[in-house]
Amino acid sequence: MNKNICIGSLxxxxxxxxxxxxxxxxxxxxxxxxxxxxxSIAAVSGExxxxxxxxxxxxxxxxxxxxxxxxxxxxxxxxAGQSIFAESSNKIFALQxxxxxxxxxPSTVALSDIAPSIYFPVGRLPWRDxxxxxxxxxxxxxxxxxxxISVWESRGGRIGVDALWxxxxxxxxxxxxxxDVWDQWxxxxxxxxxxxxxxxxxxxxxxxxxxxxxxxxxxxxxxxELVQTIGTYGELGNDETHFNRPSFxxxxxxxxxxxxxxxxxxxxVKFDSDGNYITSWGEPSDNSRQDTRPNHFHNVHGIxxxxxxxxxxxxxxxxHRVQIFDEDGNYLDQWSFGQxxxxxxxxxxxxxxxxxAADRGTNKILKYDLDGNFLxxxxxxxxxxxxxxxxxxxxxxxxxxxxISEVDNGGFQKYSPREGANPDFxxxxxxxxxx
Numbered sequence: 001m002n003k004n005i006c007i008g009s010l011x012x013x014x015x016x017x018x019x020x021x022x023x024x025x026x027x028x029x030x031x032x033x034x035x036x037x038x039x040s041i042a043a044v045s046g047e048x049x050x051x052x053x054x055x056x057x058x059x060x061x062x063x064x065x066x067x068x069x070x071x072x073x074x075x076x077x078x079x080a081g082q083s084i085f086a087e088s089s090n091k092i093f094a095l096q097x098x099x100x101x102x103x104x105x106p107s108t109v110a111l112s113d114i115a116p117s118i119y120f121p122v123g124r125l126p127w128r129d130x131x132x133x134x135x136x137x138x139x140x141x142x143x144x145x146x147x148x149i150s151v152w153e154s155r156g157g158r159i160g161v162d163a164l165w166x167x168x169x170x171x172x173x174x175x176x177x178x179x180d181v182w183d184q185w186x187x188x189x190x191x192x193x194x195x196x197x198x199x200x201x202x203x204x205x206x207x208x209x210x211x212x213x214x215x216x217x218x219x220x221x222x223x224x225e226l227v228q229t230i231g232t233y234g235e236l237g238n239d240e241t242h243f244n245r246p247s248f249x250x251x252x253x254x255x256x257x258x259x260x261x262x263x264x265x266x267x268x269v270k271f272d273s274d275g276n277y278i279t280s281w282g283e284p285s286d287n288s289r290q291d292t293r294p295n296h297f298h299n300v301h302g303i304x305x306x307x308x309x310x311x312x313x314x315x316x317x318x319x320h321r322v323q324i325f326d327e328d329g330n331y332l333d334q335w336s337f338g339q340x341x342x343x344x345x346x347x348x349x350x351x352x353x354x355x356x357a358a359d360r361g362t363n364k365i366l367k368y369d370l371d372g373n374f375l376x377x378x379x380x381x382x383x384x385x386x387x388x389x390x391x392x393x394x395x396x397x398x399x400x401x402x403x404i405s406e407v408d409n410g411g412f413q414k415y416s417p418r419e420g421a422n423p424d425f426x427x428x429x430x431x432x433x434x435x
Contacts, residue, residue, distance in 0.1 A: 043422055056421035057418060059386035064172045066078070070181070073167070076101065081407060081410055083405050084395050087221075089399045092397070130406075138151055169189075174397075188213070193248075195207070197435075211246055215229050246259050247261075262301070263299055263301070268282055268303065284296065295331050299317040302317065321334050354367055356428070363388045365379045367427075395430075402415040
């Protein structure tokens with residue numbers, strides 16, 4: 001064989017092999033680049049570094065001003081933040097369970113009388129649980145409202161020293177200034193749990209659920225008048241005129257509404273737009289296990305109406321699931337929020353058709369579609385600005401600002417969308433059909 005021909009053949013093969021390797025490398029790099037770009041979960045596209053601790057938001061610093069800025073409240077701060085509702089970007093309603101002493105975080109000390117190597121408070125972690133410190137006691141399912149004050153005092157609490165029942169209903173402007181307090185209603189409240197305005201009410205009545213007084217109050221928008229009370233004040237029950245620690249409510253487009261009843265009631269109650277009883281549904285769960293039976297509840301702690309289909313989504317809290325019913329209470333479906341430590345405090349359905357939930361156990365804000373597919377989450381535990389502990393209420397204003405109330409950290413926070421944030425990661429707008 002001609003030696004030159006052999007060498008030429010080998011050279012051609014080498015060139016062909018090199019070209020083939022080069023093409024594969026180029027394609028792999030391109031595919032790798034495409035995969036990286038398409039799989040990014042950054043809240044702001046193209047961001048380098050970071051970890052989206054607050055998801056698509058920035059926390060608004062020093063929002064709101066402290067309650068200590070009000071004359072006569074200099075020694076106090078916010079108690080357990082029960083609920084928050086943004087009527088607009090410049091009018092935000094909030095509920096708290098009274099006030100707590102305004103104490104600076106103490107220095108860490110050894111608790112040698114308890115055990116060796118025990119120190120308090122633990123660095124960078126919350127040091128006071130506002131929901132335990134605030135009035136009244138007996139918050140969990142099975143607890144009796146009727147003994148709540150005496151139980152709180154039996155733990156050594158002194159009203160006026162360790163907690164103060166004052167300024168339970170607060171209105172902030174967009175900058176976090178306190179523009180009004182409805183302290184004229186403090187005396188009728190024992191454990192205000194939820195505040196909201198029906199999206200279908202042009203008069204914007206303000207509704208407050210008080211789980212310890214077993215009632216729902218309806219006020220004029222300026223708080224000057226108590227228009228209606230649904231339930232029998234101070235009396236628990238399980239019939240057309242009584243609740244047993246109700247927690248939340250939501251409305252249908254025709255103005256009728258459903259009530260989550262509740263901590264101890266284990267049912268959903270439906271009323272017409274005038275507050276007349278229509279129907280109820282629900283049975284107690286076997287509390288010794290996680291119940292999967294339809295229409296059985298263990299702590300009905302959250303409810304939302306799908307504004308497009310009128311389906312009713314019910315937070316079956318201690319069973320770690322949402323149960324879905326039609327508007328007449330017929331069971332349709334269920335899906336789980338996961339095992340412990342999941343502990344969904346409440347959820348809402350936004351006008352783009354998604355369900356957003358606040359999880360006390362993981363301190364995250366969670367996004368699902370209405371079939372239960374998990375889509376996104378953000379949030380982290382802490383008492384630093386933006387950190388969360390015990391989110392018990394959520395709201396969004398027309399500018400996309402996001403608000404939370406916290407029972408464990410106490411007080412309230414406001415978050416603004418980050419510039420360039422992925423709109424799919426922002427909590428959507430609520431329905432506002434009448435205002």
